[in-house]
Amino acid sequence: MNDAGSRSPLIALSQICRIYGQGETEVRALDGIDLTIQEGEFVAIMGPSGSGKSTALNVIGCLDSPTSGHYLFSGTEVANLTRDQRALLRRHYLGFVFQGYNLLSRTSALHNVELPLIYKGMSRTERRKEAIAALTSVGLEHRANHDPSQLSGGQQQRVAIARALAGSPRVMLADEPTGNLDTKRSVEIMEVLQKLNRDAGLTIVMVTHEADMAEFANRLIWMVDGKIERDEPTRKAA
């Protein structure tokens, strides 16, 4: 990150609040978050349940809009975009990996990976090429025609990672990617993510509640009650 100072950061949150409900029942899921993430970082967000880590990821991933505050994505204000503008942002710059894999059932792995490319308006042949490349990068090119039900949990999550990669995003957002997997599979998934970050320079923001998994990242953010309590390099990075 020797050029970090010379360019605007990829993600810059300042005084971000996300408030649900009103008056007595008001819940401050995010309460004045300041956070800057540079291109190429691998950030893990941890915290007890209800600490707002998932909400933070949703705001960073433009699935949700903050109630107040500023969000500069690559130098552009995106806090007040409309639904459809946020959809376009997700389509072109963001990739998602979820805890429950969220693949389309009864649809081949290849077609699942192609899905975001359809919305990008790519031609069929181009799409196929990109999708196979993405599947290859997670080591599943030989499973391209399998349905999710024919794949193990770890394999399904790797297909989901391939889907997130297929759109060539600037950031990959992972919400508890290993939450449904045993330790061995979890480590495999984390190694895939680590490799993507190290070799391809992909920026990754991951929410997890497993400290072992957070150790694969370079930077650890600890949240409590909608606020950032600690922001430090992981032991490995330090």
Next chain:
Amino acid sequence: MLFETLRLALQAIFRNALRSFLTVLGIVIGVGAVISMVTVGQGSADQVTADVEKLGANTLMVLPGEDPMGGGPPGTAVPMFTLRDNDAVHEQISSVSVSAPISQIRSRVVFGNENRQTDVVGTDNRYFEAAQWEFALGRSFSAAEIQSGRAVCVIGETVRNTLFSSRDPIGETIRIKSLSCEVIGMLKSKGASTFGTDQDDFVIMPLRTFQRRIAGNTDVSVLYVAVKEGVSTDRATEDIEALMRQRRRITSNEEDDFDVVDMKQLATMLSGITDILTGLLAAVAMVSLLVGGIGIMNIMLVSVTERTREIGIRLAIGAQASQVLLQFLVEAIVLSLVGGLIGVIFGLTLGYAGARALSVPFTPDISIILIAFAFSAAVGVIFGYFPARRAARMDPIEALRHE
């Protein structure tokens, strides 16, 4: 993108083939019913028109008695016509080309071991002209036969078929009551009438023969009138009424004691009834189309709920609301169009079978097919829109969390 959406819709439909089939069944039945009803109705109307042509569009019948619709005192004895009345209409009215006197009864006719209950008609050669009969075999009556009332007759094909099967009846003698009568001719078949009666079921003999040997009086019960070419039947009706009032000495403040019936009016009325019936049936069929549409909406709503997660995934990876809307809308439209297509085939098959069963012409109307098809597409749009909008408005975070 639209092509992708279409492919996606087909995939979704075939993924639940049985459910999709049950969903479109309403549309299939609706479209099928509309098309078959209208096709059969149209065929019947065409049949009526063709029958009127065959009957002679310019035909009037003059009957003794008051207008059956008028409702005069029942049971009053009304004088019959005479041959002189007929000849007066035939000769004195310029708008009439031919008037034939007719008297008839139902009676049994016998040949060998065969017999048949049929219409026995007394008239003369003018009837063959007025009703546009042609001879299949033999000849019409000679002047001498009419004058002297000879026992000769002309028969219809149905009578020939019963008494003689397919043999030549000319020169044979048949018995009607106590009269032995020589067959001298047979008329070409006209087939069944609009009302479904057999038009070839009769024995015709000279009027004088009938009056003397069968009826025992000099009455004429009907005048069968052909109106001159280029003259309206209304004009001829007025002329006949004026003449008959004068001949029957009806004063100006008395009602007619006879009635002039216009066959064309009858036919128009009949085809009017056919049209109304067709319209009613089509309206009922339209209702079933509507019900079919509600079925589609129901299934699409279920489908949207079932696929909430899928919608969430699509939104998360960058689908815009309009694209999700389009996806579900296209699915509903494809469903209803496929239903419409099957319905068209089903309706035409049913219409063909119906037309054959009622022996009316099968004349499928391309415009009604297009209308029914367009209507089924419209049903897809209208009833697909609400569920599709619900899908498009989902919050991606909520949708992804849905179990």
